[in-house]
Amino acid sequence: MIDRMPANRIAPLVGREGLGGHYWLLTFRHAETAVGARAGQFVMMKAGLSAEPPLRRPFSIMDTDPGQETFTLFVKEVGPGSRALCALEPGDVAQCLGPLGRPFSTPPDGTEALLVAGGYGVAPFRLFGREVGRSGGKARLFYGGRTASDLPLLDRLAATGLPVVPATEDGSVGHRGRVTAPLVEWLDRPPGPARLYACGPDAMLHAVARLAGERAMEAEVSLESWMGCGLGTCLGCVVLVQGAGEARPKHRCACTEGPVFDTARILWPGEEVSRAARGAAEAVA
Amino acid sequence: MNLSVEIAGLRLRNPLIAASGTFGYGVELEGVVDLSRLGGFVSKGLFLEPRDGNPTPRLAETPSGLLNAIGLQGIGIHAFVRDVLPRIARHDTVHLVNVCGDTVEEYAEVARVCDGAPGIAGLEVNISCPNVKKGGILFGGDPRMTHDVVAAVRRATRLPVIPKLSPNVADITVFARAAEDAGADALSCINTILGLAIDVETRRPKLAYGTGGLSGPAIRPIAVRMAWQASRAVGIPVIGVGGISSASDALEFLVAGCRAVQIGTANFVDPGVHERVLADLEAWLERHGIDDVNSVVGTIEYPGLPGPGVCETEVCR
Numbered sequence: 247m248i249d250r251m252p253a254n255r256i257a258p259l260v261g262r263e264g265l266g267g268h269y270w271l272l273t274f275r276h277a278e279t280a281v282g283a284r285a286g287q288f289v290m291m292k293a294g295l296s297a298e299p300p301l302r303r304p305f306s307i308m309d310t311d312p313g314q315e316t317f318t319l320f321v322k323e324v325g326p327g328s329r330a331l332c333a334l335e336p337g338d339v340a341q342c343l344g345p346l347g348r349p350f351s352t353p354p355d356g357t358e359a360l361l362v363a364g365g366y367g368v369a370p371f372r373l374f375g376r377e378v379g380r381s382g383g384k385a386r387l388f389y390g391g392r393t394a395s396d397l398p399l400l401d402r403l404a405a406t407g408l409p410v411v412p413a414t415e416d417g418s419v420g421h422r423g424r425v426t427a428p429l430v431e432w433l434d435r436p437p438g439p440a441r442l443y444a445c446g447p448d449a450m451l452h453a454v455a456r457l458a459g460e461r462a463m464e465a466e467v468s469l470e471s472w473m474g475c476g477l478g479t480c481l482g483c484v485v486l487v488q489g490a491g492e493a494r495p496k497h498r499c500a501c502t503e504g505p506v507f508d509t510a511r512i513l514w515p516g517e518e519v520s521r522a523a524r525g526a527a528e529a530v531a
Numbered sequence: 532m533n534l535s536v537e538i539a540g541l542r543l544r545n546p547l548i549a550a551s552g553t554f555g556y557g558v559e560l561e562g563v564v565d566l567s568r569l570g571g572f573v574s575k576g577l578f579l580e581p582r583d584g585n586p587t588p589r590l591a592e593t594p595s596g597l598l599n600a601i602g603l604q605g606i607g608i609h610a611f612v613r614d615v616l617p618r619i620a621r622h623d624t625v626h627l628v629n630v631c632g633d634t635v636e637e638y639a640e641v642a643r644v645c646d647g648a649p650g651i652a653g654l655e656v657n658i659s660c661p662n663v664k665k666g667g668i669l670f671g672g673d674p675r676m677t678h679d680v681v682a683a684v685r686r687a688t689r690l691p692v693i694p695k696l697s698p699n700v701a702d703i704t705v706f707a708r709a710a711e712d713a714g715a716d717a718l719s720c721i722n723t724i725l726g727l728a729i730d731v732e733t734r735r736p737k738l739a740y741g742t743g744g745l746s747g748p749a750i751r752p753i754a755v756r757m758a759w760q761a762s763r764a765v766g767i768p769v770i771g772v773g774g775i776s777s778a779s780d781a782l783e784f785l786v787a788g789c790r791a792v793q794i795g796t797a798n799f800v801d802p803g804v805h806e807r808v809l810a811d812l813e814a815w816l817e818r819h820g821i822d823d824v825n826s827v828v829g830t831i832e833y834p835g836l837p838g839p840g841v842c843e844t845e846v847c848r
Contacts, residue, residue, distance in 0.1 A: 251562035254803050292800070297776075300747055301592055301800060341801060343563070474590050474597065475799040477563065479555035479575075481601045482590035497583050497604055502559070 252477075253278035257291075257342035259334045260316055265398035268323040269366070270332045271308070277315040279344045283307045285374030286445075286468055286506040289317070289344030290476035293330035302341060303327040304473045304501070306369040306445065309376075320369040320399065346476045348506050350374050350443055350466055352381050357439040359385040362429055362454050364446025365396050368403070370468060374443065375408040386432070387411065390425025390450070394418040426453045433461060441465065442509075455509035459521050465509040471500035478502035486513035488520035495520060532816060533823040534809075536570070536791050538768050539691035539716030541652050543570035543625055543791060546824055547781065547805045547812075550772050550795035551576055551629035551655060551695070552601070556611065558618045563802050568809070570791060571625030573719075574611070576657045578631045579641055581607040585662060591728045591737040596749030596774075597796050598726050600662040600740035603631055608641045612648045620650040627653045627693065631660070635670075635683045642687040653690050656681060656715075659697035659722035661744045671697035671722070674709040685714035693770065695719035696761065698750075703757045704764035717768040719793065720758040724750050747796040748774040755783050762788030762829065776804060778811030788829040 253276070261273035279289055290302040309318040323329045331340060350370065353359045359378045361371045371387055378385040390413040391397045397412055397419060404410045411428045412420030421428045425446075433440075442465035444454040451467040458465035474480035484497035485504065488511060495513045498504070510522040519527075534545040549557075549572035556574045557566055566572065584604025591598040606614070611628075619626050628645050632638035638656065645651045658671035658680055670676045671694075681694050694710040696703055698721040707718055723744025728737040736742070754773020762769040771784025772793035784792045797804045816824060 254563055254801070297595060297748060299592055300595060300597060300796070343802065472588055472590055474599075475802070477555070477802060478559045479553060480590065480599075480799050481575075481584065481604050482587075482599065484584070484587060484589070484604070 251278075252344050252346050254343040256339045258339050259336050261318075262334065262336060267395040267398065268332075269398045270321050270323070271318055272321055272331065272334070273316050273318045274340060274342060275314075275316050276342050276344065279307065279317045279342070280310045280315045281312045283310050283317060283345035283373070284349035285370045285377050286349035287345040287347050288476070288505065289319075289342050290346065290473070291319075291331060292327065292341045293334050294339060295341070296330070299326045299330075301327070301474055302343065302476070303331070304346075304476060304505075306468065307345060308369045308372050310373065320366060320372075322366040343476055347501055348504055350468070350506050352377060353383055353441045355383070357383070357441050358437060359383060360429065360432070360437075360440050360442050361385055361387040362425060362442060362444040362446070362450070363387060363389045364425060364450040365391050367444075367446030367450075367468070368399055370445055371443075372399070372403065372406070375403070375406060379407075388413065388425050388429045388432075390414065390446070392416065424453070425450065426457065429454075430457065433457070444468070451509075452514050455512065455514060458509050466506050467509055467512070468505045469500050469507060469512075471505065473501050476501045487511050488513055488523045490522045490526040492523060532813065533825070534813065536825060538770065538791050539653060539693060541571070541625055541691060545570040545809055546785065546791040547808055548572060548627075548770065548791055548793045549798055549805065550793035551657070553795040553798040556615045556619070557622070557624070557626065558615060560802055561618075564805070566622040566624045569624055569805055571627060571652070573627040573629050573655050573793065575605055576603045576629040576631040576660065577605050577608045577611055577641060578603065578633070579608055579637055579644075581605065581610065586739040588737065588739055591743065593726070593728060593745065594749060596745050596747035597799070598728050598738065598743040598745050599723070600738045600743035602662045602740060603660055608644045612644060616648055616650045625652045626650060627655050629655045629657050629695070630684065631657045632680070635680050638680050639683040639687040642684045642690075646688040646690055651690060653716075654684065654688060654692055655719055656684050656692060656694040657722075659695050659699075661697070661699060661723060661725045661742065662740060668697055668699060671706065672700060674705050677706050678709040678713045681710045681713035681715050691716040693717045693719055695722050697722050698753060698757050698773075699725045703761050707761040707764045711765040711767050715767060717770060717790075718761055718765065719770045719772055720761045721754050721773050724753060746774070748776060748780075750774050751780060751783070755787050758784055758789050759787035759831070775808070776800070778808050778815055781808055781812060782815060782827065785824070785827045786829070786831050788831065790825070790828055
């Protein structure tokens with residue numbers, strides 16, 4: 247659900263900070279996104295007005311400053327689109343369409359938001375941590391990556407007052423191993439009413455979805471999908487989704503019906519039926 | 532200055548149409564673009580029944596292009612007429628439906644449903660989608676079948692009938708004439724070009740379907756050539772489509788003999804592209820002292836070229 251209409255306009259780069267390891271913080275002026283964006287929403291961006299690469303790229307919105315009419319992206323250079331964006335200098339412009347997509351839903355009163363991030367999937371959780379805090383709720387971030395340099399936002403996020411539990415596969419910072427390990431430890435305590443929110447690599451999202459299923463928890467994940475347009479017209483980013491009352495899964499656009507989905511509705515690899523549909527069928531039987 | 536053009540009895544306020552498959556059902560763009568500023572738009576291809584399309588990945592970016600195999604995912608003509616048409620009707624725009632079918636009968640039935648529905652100005656007949664097993668290219672790759680399906684749609688509707696021709700043929704003029712003989716009011720030239728992109732690490736096609744249709748600036752010279760050939764071969768108007776993202780791109784097609792153009796892939800890159808193309812087109816006309824866009828049509832200077840209807844390029848010999 248989009249609260250406000252997205253706006254398609256040129257966005258000048260007003261700030262750029264290198265975080266090492268091909269990670270950047272990029273701040274653009276784009277009033278509609280700065281004022282209207284909610285955590286989990288994204289923008290479609292392309293550096294300058296050049297022809298190559300042909301398509302814009304989706305980027306999760308990390309932070310907004312409505313007063314300055316700016317928003318900030320946390321970008322890793324991974325291909326020609328993100329590289330071109332990270333090469334912009336302040337004063338250069340990008341094409342920007344946003345804010346787009348369905349945001350994370352605010353947890354109900356008394357429910358803790360457990361945020362699970364892998365690598366640059368941490369992007370939406372700066373804004374989300376603030377949203378949860380503003381609504382009087384509690385949030386805790388489990389932040390994982392391969393090695394310490396893949397967690398360049400660790401200190402900054404901790405400095406905002408958000409409890410952060412880091413994990414790296416090589417043990418260079420925080421827990422050694424996958425980010426789901428400290429999450430499972432936390433869930434085993436148990437922590438009281440909690441809802442899971444995840445953004446990162448597919449395998450991590452699937453692991454979070456499995457955990458949610460095993461423990462009958464609600465969970466939302468932000469899916470990364472190859473998007474051509476961001477508006478639901480190219481139908482390139484579809485994912486198989488099946489709601490509780492639906493007889494069969496359907497292709498749904500990650501850009502307009504997502505990128506945030508309830509994990510129970512997603513058809514994960516190897517599944518014939520979604521957890522939501524299975525649950526509904528069992529309830530009837 | 533006059534920017535309006537007439538195609539198949541339809542008056543368009545300018546020659547820029549949003550191409551099928553790149554503009555959804557129009558309503559997705561509400562609030563982002565002003566639909567009334569377009570010459571018109573063609574909605575995503577529709578069969579009688581809903582379609583789930585192909586598995587993912589469906590898109591691969593290529594140099595100056597986009598390879599897609601969406602597979603005509605759609606809600607079906609009945610849901611479209613019931614749920615979407617009333618929303619489109621709120622906009623002052625010329626709306627064409629892209630008609631699909633697995634069989635000649637299905638094309639005709641979809642056309643019949645459209646015929647009785649308000650808010651549809653005309654039909655584009657999709658005989659050229661390369662990404663479905665049945666229909667599509669099967670009809671567009673054989674002149675007899677092109678004739679049969681266009682004739683069946685013609686009999687089923689009073690609306691203007693505009694077949695969209697495939698570039699995946701040796702001589703498009705044969706298909707252009709077959710469509711004209713079958714009663715087409717205009718032609719859209721061209722659909723996507725069949726392509727294949729391979730991931731060399733896995734040695735598998737980059738698209739789940741395997742092959743796909745190539746669009747974007749990469750195909751523009753091919754599209755201009757084929758639209759030009761088609762426009763010389765028939766008396767009905769030709770709408771040029773393929774890789775347009777600027778006014779000069781659009782002008783190439785107009786100069787080549789097209790009465791209007793469609794903008795496709797560029798809508799993904801910039802949903803506001805038609806505003807920029809329109810402003811630049813107007814500026815170009817003004818700069819050249821031309822007060823009617825129609826007077827540009829077919830003004831190609833091609834020394835040594837024989838008269839209309841005779842094609843002297845390599846592919847036609």
